[in-house]
Amino acid sequence: MKADLHGYLQGGRESLLWKLDGLGEYDIRRPLTRTGTNLLGLVKHSAATEIVYFGAVFGRPFEQELPFVGEAAQANADMWATADESREEIVDLYRRANAHADATIETLSLDDVGRVPWWGDATPTLRHVLVHVTAETQRHAGHADIVRELIDGTAGLLPSHDNLPAADEQWWSDHRRRVEQAALDADRRVSA
Template sequence: MDNLKDHLTTYLDSTREAMLWKVEGLSEQEMTRPMVGTGTNILGLIQHLATVEYGYFVECLGFTVEDERHDALMADPEVSADMWVPADVPCSEILDFYRRAIAAANHNIAALPLDAPATVSWWVPEKRDTTLGRLLLHMNVETARHAGHADIVRELIDGSTGMRRDNTNIPPYDPVAWTQLHANILRASESR
C-alpha cells in the first residue's frame, strides 16, 4: 500500500543528505564563504535548516528543543544569525547541529501520525494551526529550495555540480562540451 508519510520522509532524507554532501571536500573557509550579495553560504544554509528542523518538528509539535546551539541562535538579536557562522564556531559543530536536529525531527516524525496537530506561531494567524503532514510537505519544499541554493554556491566555489552523490542528474559532458553549451546559451541570451 502507498504510504504518504514514508514518501515524504524519504524525499526529505534524500535532500538532507544532498545538503551534507554539498560541503564534502570543502575547507572551512569555502563552506562559509559568501558567494552572492546576500551573503548566502553553504554552511549558513545548513545551520538555517537545523534551526528550521527544530522549529517545525520539535517546537511546533509541542516539544521542547534541548540544544545549546539552537538556544544561542534563537537568543541572538541579529535577525539573520542562523544564516552565517562566526569564525570562532568550528564548521564541524554546525554539521553536528544539523545532524542532531534531523535526529530530533525524525524521532517526532516517526512517533506521530500525519494528522497530528501542530501550531506554527510565526505563520499568519489563520494558518498557524496545522498538522505534521503539512509540516513535512513544507520542510520538503524548504530543504529542496536551500539545496538548490547550495548547488549554485558550490558550483561558484569549485565548479562541482550534481543533485546527489548517487545521482548527479547532470549530463556527462566533458569540459569542452560544457564550455560550448555555455557559449550557446550566452549567444542566445545576447541575441534577445
C-alpha cells in the same frame, strides 16, 4: 505517504551536506551572493528550521537552546557561521536536529496538529509541516548546488547520482557559449 514525504526530506538533507565535502573553511563560509548566502550557513539555517518546525511547533523541545533561534536572535544569525563555530559543530547540530525531527515524524500521525505563532497562530498538521520543511530543505539544497558550483565547479544532486548529462569540460564550455549567445540574441531582438 509519510515514508515518501520523509524520503524526500532525507534526500534534501543528504544533498545539502554533500556540498560541504572537500572544501576548506573559507570556501564553506564565504558569502557568494549579495545577501551573504554560504554553504555552512545553509546547513545551520536548515538545522534551525528542523528544530523549530519539528520541535517547538509540536511541543517537542530540542535538547539545546540555540542563541540564533527565536525572537531574541539577531536577524539572519542562523544564516552564517561565526569564526568560533566549527564545521563539525554545525554538521553535528544538523544531524541531531534531523534525529529530533525524525523522532517527531515517526511518533506523530500526519494528521496531528501543531501550532505556528509566526503563521498567524496557525495550527497545521504534521503533513503540512513535513511538506513545508521538505520544500525549504530542497530549496536550500538548490542554493547550495549553485554556491558550490561557483566555488569549484562541482554540481549535481548527489555524488552517486549527479543528475547531469554525461559530458566533458568542452561540452559544458560549448553549452555555456550556446546559452550566452541565445541570451545576447534575445536581448538584441527585444531591444531592436
